[in-house]
Amino acid sequence: MILLAARCVFVWLALAAAGSAAAQNEAGIARRSTVEVISADARALPLPLKSGIEFSGADIRATQADDFANPGMLWVTRGEKLWREPAGGQSKSCASCHDDATKTMKGVAMRYPLLDPGTARLLNLEGRILQCRERRQLAELFKYESDELLALTAYVRLQSRGMPVNVTIDWQNREHFEAGREIYYRRIGQLNLSCAQCHQDNWGKKLGAETLSQGHGNAYPVYRLEWQTVGSLHRRFRTCFSAMRSEMLPHGAPEYLDLELFMAWRAGGLPIETPGVRR
């Protein structure tokens, strides 16, 4: 029933958009919480967009900028080796199909997460690598937060460094996008907080000694000094969920993938920084 109503409103909105300005305003005010038209100016965004590195101190910035001092590059080096390492029943490596990653993987990562046409499932880069391992290499799967998977993800994402995050929201992935948005604005946990309350409404202000960032995922997987290792975006989600005293979902959970899609849309245009360094 609600769904039907929402759909009616959507049609109505579309009509209103084509009609007079007054009707559009009326529709906008009355139904904004139910349906929003996704376009550049309708983006509920923190402006100006700022990458997390801009909220970091000079020492962290210097570490990230220096490709040798950046500890995340150790994982990249590992990923480069894994890329060429044959695995599984067919003794195929990533390079057997994809050849030289510096060429073939350039500009790939920024489109993720995307809907896999074969399975109609939302896949992030980690998910895509695991799918390749399962179906093409017929090899043993890496665990989600394992060093190997992080290394390969970091290596592939590095090939798109400097390129803007760019996911397209269309009728196919819209459902995931809306689910992600819903999670982003939903108050959860014992502290009754939503993602938006920190990263949308109060970014730039202090939370204890930390400056709240806008919460973008463009530098992931990142080397976090607190972790003393590289971690995925989903690990960071779990950290945030735990901080809100909310139930943490497993790495790679569908809800986290939806959230990742919404956040990628929200970070649209920010350059990929992988491997980032954060406190």
Place this chain on the structure above:
Amino acid sequence: MVARVQLPRAAKRGEVIEVRIAIQHVMETGFRYDNFGRAVPKNVINTLVARYNGVQIFRAELGSGVAANPYLQFYTVAEASGEIVFDWVDDEGRTGSERAQLAVTG
């Protein structure tokens, strides 16, 4: 263990060069406890040696005060073309090695 070494590709004889090495290692302090309350045994890279054409030019003894994935940097004089070899060992007895070539002119 993954490690990265950085040297200038070429140097003049007598030039002071910067040598950098980063090693992927947990550097477990021995002061931490796991979720079951058991002490996590100390495991750090305790010794690292750098040899330049077989001659030891740098030696470091690390302890629990060093963060994970240690990064070391030192200077040496470029004397002859050859390689710098790094060897290290941690508390579990696992060893690692990495080498880098240096071309010296003049």
